Amino acid sequence: MASDRTPPRLYARGMSTSIAPVTTPLGGPSLPQERRLETAIPGPRSQELLARKAEAVAAGVGHTVPIAAVAAGGGVVVDADGNSLIDLGSGIAVTTVGNAHPKVVEAIAAQAAQLTHTCFMISPYESYVEVAETLNRLTPGDHAKKSALFNSGAEAVENAVKIARKFTGKQAVVAFDHAYHGRTNLTMALTAKSMPYKSGFGPFAAEVYRVPASYPFRDGLSGQDAAARAISMIEKQVGADNLAAVIIEPIQGEGGFVVPADGFLPAVVEWCRANDVVFIADEVQSGFARTGAMFASEHFGIVPDLITTAKGIAGGMPLAAVTGRADIMDATHTGGLGGTYGGNPVACAAALAAMDAFENDGLIERAQEIETLLTGRLREIAASDPRIGEVRGRGAMIAAEFVDPETGAPDAALTGAVAKACIAAGVIVLTCGTYGNVIRFLPPLSIGDDLLAEGLDVLAEALGTV
Template sequence: MTTLDIAADGAPSISGGPALAQERRLVTAIPGPRSQELLDRKAAAVAKGVGHTAPIAAVAAGGGVVLDADGNSLIDLGSGIAVTSVGNAHPKVVEAVQRQAAQFTHTCFMVSPYEGYVAVAEALNRLTPGDFEKKSALFNSGAEAVENAVKIARKFTKRQAVVAFDHAYHGRTNLTMALTAKSMPYKSGFGPFASEVYRAPMSYPYRDGLTGPDAAAKAISVIEKQVGADNLAAVIIEPIQGEGGFIVPAAGFLPAIADWCAANGVVLISDEVQSGFARTGAMFASEHFGFTPDLVTTAKGIAGGLPLAAVTGRADIMDAAHAGGLGGTYGGNPIACAAALASIDAFETEGFVERAAELGALMLSRLGALQAEDPRVGDVRGLGAMIAIELVDPATQAPDAALAGAVARRCIAEGVIVLTCGTYGNVLRFLPPLSIGDALLNEGLDVVAAALAAEVSA
């Protein structure tokens, strides 16, 4: 396996794609006048419900930076929410997209099949956890993949109930809103939601103090009492929760849930939309925890920025749906499939899995030192390049959402894109592109530390 070409300053060699200087550069305040012009147009033309985090007009991105219309270069610690893991405009992705677009842009796989879709399915069947026979189906978004995984599980088991967990996020469609735990901004005012969805307590070591087996026993007790195994089609869980706060379950929690599902004929769905494709220092996060799901949902990092999602899993479960029961006009679009094959090639041959682990070690070291100095950093957690800090009142450990929001806004004003998350809104999450260099990441973390320190007297 080849590895990323890392220079002495820790910056990966970037060939092709946008030739962007890998630096933080502020030539105007954020937003600058050209960005503000676009934001004004957005306010007039785009529905208010579509928000944004960074008040900029992006014009180019690559490596570890995003360039705006005013010439500002911002360090990217968000990757478009874990999407551009191989880096924006990765040359293999660009070439594959250009080649496919020149051949054909759409036939609808359900009308006229093409090789790209089949090749992506073959790759997913090979890469996802489990040594059993697998099959895949392709869709457009993570939420659509989750909806279809539930459909498949219900068809296979001939049961209706589905269990999700506290702090879960699974999407914004009607069923996935029901599965999602957090009300604002995802669910408030949008009900009624899909029925036969139940919630169990999640292992949250920082806040519950339970061992993995004890947390699993608590969750299983709730499931058995409030749902009943005989009624349950599926349990869906994120191996590391994303929007819920990058919560890493205690050791033993996920295997115990998996064992209970297997013993009771319940389909276990692993939602790897945010944690999949090298993000955690393994190709899939479930590999870290010693369990094998029946179905895996993927999206985000799968196609280098193009919209694509999938459900992959045990062939007998995947084949439960009747012909015509799965699909969608754009599902497995040929251009997105070409991008996915190029991205998967990059993940497998350019050392991105190993690079994620290196980035994680760097972030955990820097953020752990910050925690030792500042009691408002209640917890540092995550795996690979999926790391977070939870900000709290140091006296009570109560979540401090105001502090998290203020730090994120200050970072963006200083040229570093940082995202918040968490049920309580008090978590800063770090999802850098795996193509970012050490020097740029360290500079971004310097800005985060300075922003947190600046909020002491705010």
């Protein structure tokens, strides 16, 4: 452990000398795979960093877990005080392949030693092309596809809308209730929830319309009925002749991990195809093995015209993409797409390594195993606690919605208290949902069964004491 005089920036170096090597499942740093609390959370060193953060970082940049992270791998995150927390968040579905996965680390180091940047729009390089080729192959559908690379999920969504508008010559875009698509001006307009994502940041981009999504737990509608409701509103309030694109997350993320009723997405896609409207699947959070399929769209039998990806694509490096029908992707004039850092060579190298792992290391199957473990234990807890209104999700993208057992009304206070208690006990969980009443489980696919079970035991204990 670093001495008390070690500057905070060296905590990670000090920590590394005190961690015994232990093999972790599916790769990652050799960290002991255990929940371990050396101090209360936050410990003194974490408190020092948080104090510095308060002085140096804009107040609008919040944090969920009050620690100073110094290492992560397998299913744990280690802080500067020596605490080892079970990771059920994956940095919001980013480290799906596992934090510091050996293939990703090796690829990053090799590429960084060769070149770190030329800008693909200035001097192209093979890794960008290879990422595009891989995305064209892996995304749903066997039609001709092309891709363009960007930096973040919001940037990918914004460019997907640009492409759809250019292709159709129309301007209107339809998004859905409970949607989250990003924090840029256009993507804030697409996002449904005001606080904290939109409040006070308007005016927002024009020609964005919102219709109800399928939320079976709350609306009780079949997929066909929910689709008919949405389509009727689109036809009456927007009109197909004005509509460039419909965008939706196949499984809604920040809105509460809402899984639409069977038949909802296919009916919306069918209507889009019949009316020359581009259907965009936002798979930023749900893509790359997260849901027990390479992409969540596969669960519903749909083939998007365009698909946006980011988060898990590059094992923690910033990268995003729009992939879709070649004729749509080619509608934009030369120079209309791009960006200085989009498709950075180091990020591309990481993505190729991560996608290789997703495809060849059994991670899709691992996500399916995690689904069985998570849903089984959560439903067992829910059977004896009516405050859990529903357990839902796919793969390693599972949620529990908390409600007032008498009325079924969302219970955000309970949700926040349970999440806070879990974090204090050394388990990282994240909340979400339009009503703030959902705890989501996004473990890295490198986590072991024992840590998953222990994390859920902590959740059950927290629920019993709140």
